[in-house]
Amino acid sequence: MNFPALKNDRILRAARGEEVDRIPVWVMRQAGRYLPEFRELRSRYDFFTICRTPELACEVTLQPIQRYDLDASIIFSDILVIVQALGMIVEMQPSVGPVIPDPLKEPIDLDRLHQSIDVKQELGYVFEAITLTRHRLNGQVPLIGFTGAPWTLMCYMIEGGGSKTMSKAKKWLYKYPEESKKLLQILTDIIVKYLIEQVNAGAQMLQVFESNAEYLNSELFDRFSGPYLSAICSRVKNELKGNSVPMVVFAKGGHYAIKKLSTFDYDVIGLDWTIDPIEARKIVGNNRTLQGNLDPCSLYGPPEQIKEMVKNMASKFSKHRYIANLGHGIYPDVDPEHLRAMIDAVHEC
Ligand SMILES: Cc1c2[nH]c(c1CCC(=O)O)Cc1[nH]c(c(CCC(=O)O)c1C)Cc1[nH]c(c(CCC(=O)O)c1C)Cc1[nH]c(c(C)c1CCC(=O)O)C2
Numbered sequence: 405m406n407f408p409a410l411k412n413d414r415i416l417r418a419a420r421g422e423e424v425d426r427i428p429v430w431v432m433r434q435a436g437r438y439l440p441e442f443r444e445l446r447s448r449y450d451f452f453t454i455c456r457t458p459e460l461a462c463e464v465t466l467q468p469i470q471r472y473d474l475d476a477s478i479i480f481s482d483i484l485v486i487v488q489a490l491g492m493i494v495e496m497q498p499s500v501g502p503v504i505p506d507p508l509k510e511p512i513d514l515d516r517l518h519q520s521i522d523v524k525q526e527l528g529y530v531f532e533a534i535t536l537t538r539h540r541l542n543g544q545v546p547l548i549g550f551t552g553a554p555w556t557l558m559c560y561m562i563e564g565g566g567s568k569t570m571s572k573a574k575k576w577l578y579k580y581p582e583e584s585k586k587l588l589q590i591l592t593d594i595i596v597k598y599l600i601e602q603v604n605a606g607a608q609m610l611q612v613f614e615s616n617a618e619y620l621n622s623e624l625f626d627r628f629s630g631p632y633l634s635a636i637c638s639r640v641k642n643e644l645k646g647n648s649v650p651m652v653v654f655a656k657g658g659h660y661a662i663k664k665l666s667t668f669d670y671d672v673i674g675l676d677w678t679i680d681p682i683e684a685r686k687i688v689g690n691n692r693t694l695q696g697n698l699d700p701c702s703l704y705g706p707p708e709q710i711k712e713m714v715k716n717m718a719s720k721f722s723k724h725r726y727i728a729n730l731g732h733g734i735y736p737d738v739d740p741e742h743l744r745a746m747i748d749a750v751h752e753c
Pocket residue numbers: 431432433434435436437446451478479480481482483484496497498500501502550566613615656733
């Protein structure tokens with residue numbers, strides 16, 4: 405594929421535990437609705453049309469890179485493209501979010517899923533977008549690929565969208581544990597292939613989003629999330645061998661699982677804003693990189709206050725084995741100049 409040489413490898417160095425000249429920073433959902441240039445493009449195209457059109461996905465991925473001094477880009481897509489590849493309809497409704505009109509209700513519904521899909525074929529548009537974007541980035545910063553984790557995707561497939569309690573998905577865990585594991589395993593096998601193909605297409609780091617970890621506890625996590633997260637990382641690294649890339653796991657609301665996560669093969673553990681950096685470092689030890697964890701809502705405060713909060717956070721994490729980020733995705737009504745204040749403050753640390 406002959407990609408241009410990488411000029412800024414700060415984030416990859418931090419992920420691998422190597423020395424860095426300054427703390428690298430990127431932001432979850434950095435390409436999104438808080439940017440007027442995204443809203444403009446989005447007014448002309450449906451959400452999944454952007455995801456499925458490599459030229460558009462590439463353009464949106466590059467928007468925050470053109471605006472800010474970020475140390476990584478993340479390919480524009482969504483965790484739910486895997487759910488679509490399994491044969492379910494997913495719509496993105498304005499001011500509602502993702503909607504799956506015909507969710508899984510009973511274990512028999514698993515028969516509806518297209519279980520033996522050709523990942524390269526079904527999700528080829530993601531790989532094309534990655535390859536195109538890696539070329540267009542021209543080596544400026546690394547390109548991150550991502551996936552949803554099995555439990556988080558299972559939640560959407562059963563709830564049919566967002567939920568305050570995840571009670572429908574959790575019902576499966578208690579009522580149909582074996583069938584739940586069957587579904588989680590189907591998702592795991594696809595995710596492994598999906599991530600490997602993202603790297604083959606040009607992704608230089610991978611993040612696994614377990615955004616719904618907050619609905620579990622350590623016992624449920626050990627049965628229905630952890631084993632799959634662990635398998636995803638070791639299988640991807642094993643199969644890619646010398647071509648493997650750093651991997652990040654972000655279990656939102658999963659502070660009860662941080663110790664466990666640090667026993668898996670992930671290089672980086674993403675933290676939400678609910679855990680203190682010093683506490684997290686104590687639990688994880690020095691052999692993993694930490695990523696996070698500024699409260700996304702702190703960006704509503706004035707720029708001077710944002711800078712103070714970033715400096716405080718960075719001093720608690722310290723420069724070694726640390727990647728600055730928010731503790732979850734940036735909200736759509738944040739002033740883009742406030743994000744600039746955060747990024748600049750990280751670089752000044
Ligand atoms: C749970 C989840 C989803 N998608 C994702 C997650 C995991 C991260 C997290 O916990 O937030 C991941 C995701 N979704 C999107 C990205 C793009 C890359 C990036 O810039 O980070 C990434 C990494 C684009 C998006 N995904 C979505 C948008 C906004 C949709 C729009 O333009 O209408 C974007 C830019 C929609 C989406 N997609 C999803 C939800 C719940 C929503 C609605 C909430 C919202 O509107 O923010 C599912």
